[in-house]
Amino acid sequence: xxxxxxxxxxxxxxxxxxxxxxxxxxxxxxxxxxxxxxxxxxxxxxxxxxxxxxxxxxxxxxxxxxxxxxxxxxxxxxxxxxxxxxxxxxxxxxxxxxxxxxxxxxxxxxxxxxxxxxxxxxxxxxxxxxxxxxxxxxxxxxxxxxxxxxxxxxxxxxxxxxxxxxxxxxxxxxxxxxxxxxxxxxxxxxxxxxxxxxxxxxxxxxxxxxxxxxxxxxxxxxxxxxxxxxxxxxxxxxxxxxxxxxxxxxxxxxxxxxxxxxxxxxxxxxxxxxxxxxxxxxxxxxxxxxxxxxxxxxxxxxxxxxxxxxxxxxxxxxxxxxxxxxxxxxxxxxxxxxxxxxxxxxxxxxxxxxxxxxxxxxxxxxxxxxxxxxxxx
Amino acid sequence: xxxxxxxxxxxxxxxxxxxxxxxxxxxxxxxxxxxxxxxxxxxxxxxxxxxxxxxxxxxxxxxxxxxxxxxxxxxxxxxxxxxxxxxxxxxxxxxxxxxxxxxxxxxxxxxxxxxxxxxxxxxxxxxxxxxxxxxxxxxxxxxxxxxxxxxxxxxxxxxxxxxxxxxxxxxxxxxxxxxxxxxxxxxxxxxxxxxxxxxxxxxxxxxxxxxxxxxxxxxxxxxxxxxxxxxxxxxxxxxxxxxxxxxxxxxxxxxxxxxxxxxxxxxxxxxxxxxxxxxxxxxxxxxxxxxxxxxxxxxxxxxxxxxxxxxxxxxxxxxxxxxxxxxxxxxxxxxxxxxxxxxxxxxxxxxxxxxxxxxxxxxxxxxxxxxxxxxxxxxxxxxxxxxxxxxxxxxxxxx
Numbered sequence: 018x019x020x021x022x023x024x025x026x027x028x029x030x031x032x033x034x035x036x037x038x039x040x041x042x043x044x045x046x047x048x049x050x051x052x053x054x055x056x057x058x059x060x061x062x063x064x065x066x067x068x069x070x071x072x073x074x075x076x077x078x079x080x081x082x083x084x085x086x087x088x089x090x091x092x093x094x095x096x097x098x099x100x101x102x103x104x105x106x107x108x109x110x111x112x113x114x115x116x117x118x119x120x121x122x123x124x125x126x127x128x129x130x131x132x133x134x135x136x137x138x139x140x141x142x143x144x145x146x147x148x149x150x151x152x153x154x155x156x157x158x159x160x161x162x163x164x165x166x167x168x169x170x171x172x173x174x175x176x177x178x179x180x181x182x183x184x185x186x187x188x189x190x191x192x193x194x195x196x197x198x199x200x201x202x203x204x205x206x207x208x209x210x211x212x213x214x215x216x217x218x219x220x221x222x223x224x225x226x227x228x229x230x231x232x233x234x235x236x237x238x239x240x241x242x243x244x245x246x247x248x249x250x251x252x253x254x255x256x257x258x259x260x261x262x263x264x265x266x267x268x269x270x271x272x273x274x275x276x277x278x279x280x281x282x283x284x285x286x287x288x289x290x291x292x293x294x295x296x297x298x299x300x301x302x303x304x305x306x307x308x309x310x311x312x313x314x315x316x317x318x319x320x321x322x323x324x325x326x327x328x329x330x331x332x333x334x335x336x337x338x339x340x341x342x343x344x345x346x347x348x349x350x351x352x353x354x355x356x357x358x359x360x361x362x363x364x365x366x367x368x369x370x371x372x373x374x375x376x377x378x379x380x381x382x383x384x385x386x387x388x389x390x391x392x393x394x
Numbered sequence: 395x396x397x398x399x400x401x402x403x404x405x406x407x408x409x410x411x412x413x414x415x416x417x418x419x420x421x422x423x424x425x426x427x428x429x430x431x432x433x434x435x436x437x438x439x440x441x442x443x444x445x446x447x448x449x450x451x452x453x454x455x456x457x458x459x460x461x462x463x464x465x466x467x468x469x470x471x472x473x474x475x476x477x478x479x480x481x482x483x484x485x486x487x488x489x490x491x492x493x494x495x496x497x498x499x500x501x502x503x504x505x506x507x508x509x510x511x512x513x514x515x516x517x518x519x520x521x522x523x524x525x526x527x528x529x530x531x532x533x534x535x536x537x538x539x540x541x542x543x544x545x546x547x548x549x550x551x552x553x554x555x556x557x558x559x560x561x562x563x564x565x566x567x568x569x570x571x572x573x574x575x576x577x578x579x580x581x582x583x584x585x586x587x588x589x590x591x592x593x594x595x596x597x598x599x600x601x602x603x604x605x606x607x608x609x610x611x612x613x614x615x616x617x618x619x620x621x622x623x624x625x626x627x628x629x630x631x632x633x634x635x636x637x638x639x640x641x642x643x644x645x646x647x648x649x650x651x652x653x654x655x656x657x658x659x660x661x662x663x664x665x666x667x668x669x670x671x672x673x674x675x676x677x678x679x680x681x682x683x684x685x686x687x688x689x690x691x692x693x694x695x696x697x698x699x700x701x702x703x704x705x706x707x708x709x710x711x712x713x714x715x716x717x718x719x720x721x722x723x724x725x726x727x728x729x730x731x732x733x734x735x736x737x738x739x740x741x742x743x744x745x746x747x748x749x750x751x752x753x754x755x756x757x758x759x760x761x762x763x764x765x766x767x768x769x770x771x772x773x774x775x776x777x778x779x780x781x782x783x784x785x786x787x788x789x790x791x792x793x
Contacts, residue, residue, distance in 0.1 A: 145756075148665030148734055173735035194667055216739040216754065219763045224738060285530035295780065346727070353770045357528050357778065358553055361770050363597035368767070372599060375730070375763060376738060383731060385675050 020315065022090060030090045032067055037098035043366040046221070049101055055223035056102040056179060064104065065134030073112045073256075078128050083116070085256065085321035089263040089314060096267025099366075099373045101221045103137055105264075106176030110257050111138030111184050117249040118201060118241035127182075139180035139206075141171035141227045142250065146193075149382035151186070151254050152247055153194045156229060158187035158202060160236065167202060167210075167232040175380075177225035178215035180206050185229065189244045196247040201240045208232055220373040248327065255334040258381035259321060262314050262334075262341040265377040269310060269344060272352040272370050273303045279356055279367075296355060303351050306344035313340040328394060335382075335391040342384025345374045397695055403466055410474040417443050418480045425747070426479040429758040429765070431602070433747045434517070434559045441483050441514040450512055451488050458496060458504075459512045465701040469694075476646025484556065487511040487518035491564040494581065494630050498622035507562075507583070521551040521565030521584070521608060522631070529781050531566070532575045532628060536610060538567035538582055540617070540624075545569075545582060547590075547613040553775065557593055557606035560586050566631055569624050581627035583619040590614075599767035601742030635777065642711065642776060643718035645691045651725050652683060655732065658757065662732050670732055679731075683724055690717050709789040712782040719772035719779060726766040733762035740764075 022030060040060070049057050064070050072087050074080020081087060088109065095104065108131065115127050115138070130136035147153035156169025167187050177183065183204045191198030204211060210232035215225040241249065277300055280291030290296055317337035321330055349371045353360035360367050378384060399407065422436055432440075444450040452468045454460020463471065475482055483489070492511050495503055510516040527534040536549025547567060554563070563584050570578030584591065590613035595603035622630055659680070660671040670676050697710045730737055736759035744753050745761050754760040773779040787793045 143735055145736075146663040146665070148663055150665030153665050173738050194665075214752075216741060218738045219740045219767075221740075284526070285528060285533070287530075287533075295783070350723075350770065354773060354779075357774050358523070358771070361598050361767070361774065363599060363601070368599045371770075372763075372767060375766070379730070379734060379738065383734070385679075385731060389673075389675050 026087060026090050029069075029072070029087060030094060033069070033091050033094035034097075036063070036067075037094055037100075041098040041100070043369070046099060046101065050217065050221045054179060055217060055221075060102050061134050061137075064102065065132065069104070070108050070112075070134060071132045073109050074116055074128060074132065078116050078124060079132065080116075080128075085259055085318040086315075088256070088260055089318040092260045092263035093267035093270075096264035096269075096373070096377075097271045099221065099268065099369060101223075103139070103176035103179050103223070105257060105260055106139050107131065107137045107180070109260050110140040110175070110253060111180075111182075113253045113256055114140060114184055114201060114240060114249060117252065118246060123203075123240065136181055137176065137179050138182045138184055139174050139176040140184045140186075140253070141174040141177065142186045142254070143172050143174070144170065145172050149386045150194065151250050152196045152199060154186050154188045154199050155193050156185065156187045158189050158200055161233070163236055164233050165202065165236050165239070167204065167229045167234065169229050171227040171229070173224055174213075174227045175218075175222060175224050177206070177213050177227055178223045182206060183211070183227060184240070185227075186246065186250060191244070198244040199247045199250065200244055201246040201250065202234055203238045203240065204229070204232060204234055208234070218376060220376040221369070222376075251331070252327070254381050255331055256321065258334050258338050258387075259314070259317050261377045261380045262310075262317070262337045265341050265345055265374050266307070266311050266314050268370050268374050268377070269303075269307050269348045272348050272367065272374070273300070273307050275367050275370075276300060276303065276352045276355050283357075290355070299351055299355065303348050306347050310341045310344040310348075313337045332391060332394045335387040335394070338382060339384045339387035339391055342378045342387065345378045345384075349374045397692070399466070399470070403470060406467055407470045407474065410471055413447060413449075414474060414478050414480055417447065418478060419443075423479060426481070429745050429761045430749075431746060432481065434556075436747075437481065437484060438514050438517075440481065444483060445513055450483060450514070451492070453489060454492065454496070454512075458492075458508055465698055469698050473646045476644070477650055479650060483514075484517070486520050486555070486560075486564075487514075487516065490520060490634050491518050491583075494564070494621060494634050497633060498581075498626075498630050502618075503583075503621065516561045517556070517559045519554045519557045519560035519563050519586075519608075521554065521563040523551060523553045525550065525552050525607075529778050531631070532579065534566055534568060534579065536565065536567050537571075538569050538580060538615070540569070541614075543617050544614045545617060545620070547582070547584065547610040547615055549610055551608045551610075552596070552605075554593075554606045554608050555604060557586075557608055558595065558603075562586060563591075563608065564621075566627050569627075573625070576628040578625055579627040579631070580624050581621040581630045582615055583621065584610075584613065584615050588613050588615065599770075600764035601740065602746075602764075602768070643690055643694045643714035644722055645687065645694055645718070648687055648690075648718070648721055648725065651722070652680070652687060655680060655683075655725060655728055658729070658732050658759075661757075662734075676728075676731070679728055683721065683728065686717070686721050686724075690714070690721060693717070709785050712777075712785045715776065716773075716779050716782050722772055723766075723769055726762075726769050729762040730766045733759035736760060737763040737766075 071081040075083040112131050142151050159166050183206050185202050185204050189198050189200050210230040212228045213225045218224050281289050283290050314337050317333040320333035353371050359365050451460040456462035524534050538545040538547045565582045566579050567582050568578050569580040590611040592609045594607045596605045597603045662670040664670050664673050739754045739760050741754050741760050
């Protein structure tokens with residue numbers, strides 16, 4: 018038994034840590050959010066240069082290995098810096114779907130571009146009525162000669178305003194919530210009939226609602242076989258769920274560290290508030306939550322990297338996401354509470370970490386959803 | 395044992411309901427229901443309607459133009475207001491500074507300030523907290539030095555809710571540095587238009603600047619604006635803080651919120667063909683909130699019954715503050731949970747008056763996270779929940 022990181026993983030961790038420390042302070046991040054693009058293309062090039070964009074991909078696809086543990090190591094450090102670059106949406110989500118479903122031709126055309134930083138994708142899967150069920154797809158894909166015509170509205174498409182290619186789930190056959198009959202299409206974000214309504218999220222990322230109005234794509238734009246995308250889609254969502262859970266672990270560590278530090282310097286009643294036992298115990302509880310969150314994420318990452326059945330992997334992701342969500346509420350709320358008034362202001366990073374972890378809980382299903390999914394498996 | 399209102403109280407309840415049905419402007423109600431922030435003009439408009447009816451000051455005695463209501467009547471009034479979403483009068487004038495002026499002000503001060511508060515001609519804000527004096531309010535540092543018939547004030551205050559609208563600010567200032575911290579504090583009223591007063595908005599996590607920092611740079615304040623005696627301000631402040639905690643349980647507001655959550659749940663897809671109102675886990679969470687609300691309401695009624703037979707309000711109000719704020723925050727969590735991805739867009743401007751863009755939705759779902767973030771203040775302000783627990787430990791449990 019050995020829970021330590023490999024030499025390669027340590028190097029990866031150190032390189033992301035160094036980036037966050039040197040190039041991603043709170044003020045710099047704020048400036049990036051205020052730009053039109055909402056992310057820094059210089060940073061993106063740097064990510065490519067440092068090889069970070071290869072991490073989600075297997076070695077046979079030219080990647081770093083595609084291991085969940087590697088991804089966890091990175092996401093945790095990104096969480097501490099509250100990264101707004103579309104790493105999750107483009108590299109993890111889009112990259113994973115292309116790698117899992119794409120033909121050799123599609124993969125060799127797209128994956129190198131993604132790893133080199135030249136192609137940003139976004140995955141449009143959620144719809145207004147789907148809540149957290151990725152198989153609830155009403156967007157339709159209908160064959161018309163050699164083309165396919167897409168119609169529907171996708172919601173909360175992370176990274177959509179930055180994407181050159183949208184990867185869209187659409188129903189070819191079956192009822193609204195059937196697992197069978199779902200396909201995935203590559204759609205040029207600038208194609209006729211595609212409209213993106215962009216917004217910035219509560220945690221500073223770019224996202225958007227995407228409507229598809231008679232969007233015509235060649236049938237070769239489909240990733241994988243007809244109507245057979247659901248297991249790859251579910252596996253991708255699970256991987257992304259693990260990624261955000263790891264991100265939350267990093268963000269919660271920051272929340273705890275900042276709260277402990279603040280409690281040592283903030284004086285009320287003539288003494289540092291960190292000397293009050295009532296607050297000490299609550300920070301001890303925050304620490305316990307951080308440790309359990311880290312543990313359950315490590316467990317899930319190991320299961321994802323194992324040869325276990327898909328159902329065991331799914332269950333491991335749900336246990337991680339449910340448990341991390343529980344930790345998010347306690348750690349996030351206590352960090353703000355112990356900071357007091359300053360904790361609810363826009364000027365302090367603590368409030369932004371709180372907003373980030375709140376969004377991370379919702380993404381790919383909140384704690385309650387995953388608790389119920391766990392119970393049902 | 396019973397929790398019934400008397401026939402007179404029931405008649406009064408009917409009168410309040412009728413008044414709210416007829417007089418609470420529909421366009422204001424629509425804004426409240428849609429989470430749109432009311433403008434200063436709208437708040438003043440509503441307060442003037444209350445004034446016209448003679449109901450602007452439920453906590454004032456009749457001689458000053460108040461209602462002279464019993465505690466039960468006040469309770470009925472605030473309950474009915476909360477149930478329809480009618481905002482209570484902004485507290486800084488009528489609820490906070492006015493009782494202090496009545497109790498400790500001179501006849502001249504009463505004449506000068508109280509009528510304008512009652513008629514909502516003058517907007518007040520609070521000048522209590524400072525960046526380094528929060529829960530430990532008595533450690534405040536803003537100085538007022540006597541210079542002839544003026545005080546010269548230097549320092550800064552913070553968390554001034556709606557300070558941007560305020561004409562006047564009531565301040566706790568230090569007038570003696572040589573004594574115990576509670577003994578060197580005075581209560582001073584300051585015209586916000588005085589030279590040397592400046593305001594810096596503080597943007598909160600919901601993107602809105604409802605609070606401010608207020609700076610005093612050699613501000614000359616006429617000595618006649620001192621309330622009561624110099625260095626006795628802490629005693630007066632405690633009176634004010636007692637009033638700050640009235641209606642803190644927020645039961646009617648929470649009832650209205652719970653009803654809204656239930657409606658929203660019935661309209662929210664669960665993703666599997668049903669709605670969230672049928673989701674067992676979510677239903678259990680709603681049930682838990684409803685039960686807590688019943689316990690809180692009865693606890694409040696028990697406090698009210700004790701008040702009605704002349705007992706002084708005790709540290710029970712701390713229970714109401716803690717449970718009321720935590721319950722409201724729990725409902726904020728449930729609203730976020732219901733909204734799901736729909737609360738991810740950060741669109742504070744959508745909930746400002748006069749927004750003309752295409753709103754994110756549906757309903758107020760895009761505001762759910764904003765409310766969740768903003769309402770973290772509920773357990774921090776008005777005496778943080780930690781301070782309230784200290785009060786219970788000391789005053790109730792004798793620890």
